[in-house]
Amino acid sequence: MSLKVLDQGLITTVQDLGRIGYQQYGIPRSGVMDELAAKIANLLIGNNENDAVIEMTVIGPTLQFQADVMIAICGADLSAAIDNKKLPLWRPLFIKRGSILRFGRPIKGCRAYLAIAGGIDVPHIMNSRSTYIRGGFGGYQGRILQRNDILRNSPLTKSSKLLLSYFIQNDLPCPFATGNWTVSTRLTSYFEYNSEIRFLKGPHYEQLNEESKLSITSIEFIISTHSDRMGYRLNGPKLKFVKPLQLLSEPVPFGTIQVPDDGQLIILMADRQTIGGYPKVGYIATVDLPKLAQMMPGRKMTLKELSIEEAQQQLIEVKRNYLELKNGIQLAIRRVSKYESN
Amino acid sequence: MDNITFYPQGDQAITVMFGHEINEELHSKVMGLTQLLQHEPFLGMVEVVPSFHTVTIYYNPTMISPKTPSLSPYDEVVNIMKSKLKNSQKSIFRSERLKTIPICYGGEFGPDLKLVAEYNQLTEEEVIHLHLKQSYVVYMIGFIPGFPYLGGMTEQIATPRKATPRLKVPAGSVGIGGEQTGVYPIESPGGWQLIGRTPIKLFQYEKKTPSLLKAGDIVRFKQITVEQFENWDGV
Numbered sequence: 001m002s003l004k005v006l007d008q009g010l011i012t013t014v015q016d017l018g019r020i021g022y023q024q025y026g027i028p029r030s031g032v033m034d035e036l037a038a039k040i041a042n043l044l045i046g047n048n049e050n051d052a053v054i055e056m057t058v059i060g061p062t063l064q065f066q067a068d069v070m071i072a073i074c075g076a077d078l079s080a081a082i083d084n085k086k087l088p089l090w091r092p093l094f095i096k097r098g099s100i101l102r103f104g105r106p107i108k109g110c111r112a113y114l115a116i117a118g119g120i121d122v123p124h125i126m127n128s129r130s131t132y133i134r135g136g137f138g139g140y141q142g143r144i145l146q147r148n149d150i151l152r153n154s155p156l157t158k159s160s161k162l163l164l165s166y167f168i169q170n171d172l173p174c175p176f177a178t179g180n181w182t183v184s185t186r187l188t189s190y191f192e193y194n195s196e197i198r199f200l201k202g203p204h205y206e207q208l209n210e211e212s213k214l215s216i217t218s219i220e221f222i223i224s225t226h227s228d229r230m231g232y233r234l235n236g237p238k239l240k241f242v243k244p245l246q247l248l249s250e251p252v253p254f255g256t257i258q259v260p261d262d263g264q265l266i267i268l269m270a271d272r273q274t275i276g277g278y279p280k281v282g283y284i285a286t287v288d289l290p291k292l293a294q295m296m297p298g299r300k301m302t303l304k305e306l307s308i309e310e311a312q313q314q315l316i317e318v319k320r321n322y323l324e325l326k327n328g329i330q331l332a333i334r335r336v337s338k339y340e341s342n
Numbered sequence: 343m344d345n346i347t348f349y350p351q352g353d354q355a356i357t358v359m360f361g362h363e364i365n366e367e368l369h370s371k372v373m374g375l376t377q378l379l380q381h382e383p384f385l386g387m388v389e390v391v392p393s394f395h396t397v398t399i400y401y402n403p404t405m406i407s408p409k410t411p412s413l414s415p416y417d418e419v420v421n422i423m424k425s426k427l428k429n430s431q432k433s434i435f436r437s438e439r440l441k442t443i444p445i446c447y448g449g450e451f452g453p454d455l456k457l458v459a460e461y462n463q464l465t466e467e468e469v470i471h472l473h474l475k476q477s478y479v480v481y482m483i484g485f486i487p488g489f490p491y492l493g494g495m496t497e498q499i500a501t502p503r504k505a506t507p508r509l510k511v512p513a514g515s516v517g518i519g520g521e522q523t524g525v526y527p528i529e530s531p532g533g534w535q536l537i538g539r540t541p542i543k544l545f546q547y548e549k550k551t552p553s554l555l556k557a558g559d560i561v562r563f564k565q566i567t568v569e570q571f572e573n574w575d576g577v
Contacts, residue, residue, distance in 0.1 A: 020389060023400075024391045024556065025553035026486055026487045027552065135486075135528075248362065248393070249485075250357065250394075253354060273486070274485075283350075286352065312403040315353060316403070
């Protein structure tokens with residue numbers, strides 16, 4: 001199955017869960033900005049959770065499917081539609097050959113993930129299909145998608161094949177059809193309009209002056225339009241340290257909150273450089289990274305402190321819910337195959 | 343275990359800090375722990391990244407099973423680090439890898455060689471000689487893919503970075519930035535003073551090991567002519 005890019009959208013790239021093991025060589029992890037939405041999109045259609053997906057930003061691409069295909073779209077609501085009929089998110093979808101998928105106004109969130117059965121087939125570079133835009137490698141030819149690009153899928157898993165044949169056999173009339181199952185709000189509710197993002201204190205937090213410490217957790221920051229896959233810049237009062245810090249460069253994880261010389265916070269994201277020398281006042285709790293990745297530039301946000309114990313406990317809880325979903329989907333697929341053999 | 347501290351970098355990474363300086367003794371401790379972890383990873387470990395003075399270990403907290411139920415995954419990882427450190431500090435790390443990098447100095451490959459010489463009140467030949475005679479330690483790779491932070495350059499040729507960085511530094515350029523020297527593996531903006539260029543590729547993304555160098559390597563430079571540079575073919 002192949003799909004053709006008729007319009008590229010804003011920033012559309014092929015990503016998987018990231019390039020692991022190469023930060024020691026200065027190579028960023030890259031990968032999806034909202035890991036939860038991407039993994040669920042894959043699960044819904046029987047893919048492996050690390051299969052490559054298409055990450056779409058604010059304005060989605062226009063894509064034409066050259067064959068019948070199973071897809072799922074999770075994450076932001078960017079008004080996905082076929083023939084002016086709106087597509088539901090967080091569900092498996094069966095799309096008929098020749099259909100043109102279009103996106104429109106962003107309604108909620110800013111990054112959506114399109115998974116196709118089998119996963120997007122692009123070469124592995126350092127064990128990953130993620131695009132590192134700055135480095136010009138990985139994903140689809142190391143760049144954002146452009147008009148006339150053609151993408152193909154890898155072979156389907158057994159689960160995906162079962163799902164696909166169930167839909168085909170039922171010969172549904174619309175240009176698309178959807179499965180009955182949807183994802184529990186326990187997993188998708190990070191999209192609530194509450195703009196609070198939780199963080200853990202960093203090694204240089206205590207060196208901030210009193211006014212700055214107060215500001216961090218009380219004021220509303222505005223996410224600057226100069227925010228991208230490398231980092232989010234926050235506009236707010238100039239933060240200051242009691243005395244200037246001279247630091248040696250060292251590795252920085254996804255979600256590191258840095259204070260550069262101009263006192264405006266930067267939150268490091270998926271394509272960040274592997275090391276940094278600016279003071280680190282905090283780290284976004286991993287459980288809130290998907291929420292942050294869905295916040296549009298221009299949006300206001302506040303920071304709330306969280307202990308490491310709570311942060312890790314939340315991750316364990318999300319994993320539990322996620323595994324429940326995974327089991328539920330596998331059961332549903334088995335039921336479907338029993339139905340089919342009857 | 344004097345002077346070794348731990349701190350969490352968020353909920354999925356821990357940093358082991360050996361000190362606050364750049365020196366080979368401290369760095370050999372960094373490399374000792376790095377090498378041990380790479381040979382003996384623990385369940386839940388994702389990757390290990392060394393720097394001048396720290397080792398950062400990325401891990402998956404949902405895969406850590408604390409021995410005591412009241413411990414957080416972080417606390418358990420601290421305990422694991424303490425026991426790994428006991429083993430890693432038993433022997434002194436010595437690098438087994440020596441890499442020789444050919445450099446064509448000056449001319450169009452080293453547009454700032456004259457500036458470096460004048461700044462340090464030396465001749466260009468003297469600068470080249472001082473750059474060549476050292477052996478260098480790779481402290482870490484970072485900033486851009488494959489970029490080595492080299493230690494051991496003599497302060498006799500230290501030169502401040504350019505006030506206005508170049509928008510494009512050609513791949514393979516060898517530079518001096520303050521007291522450090524390094525090689526740009528790929529074209530990139532950069533503010534270092536460029537004294538030469540190497541024909542070899544320090545970074546190739548298609549390769550299984552994409553970076554020619556890694557932390558802990560010993561590097562020596564060797565001078566080549568323009569003609570040798572132009573005819574270089576992975577010889």
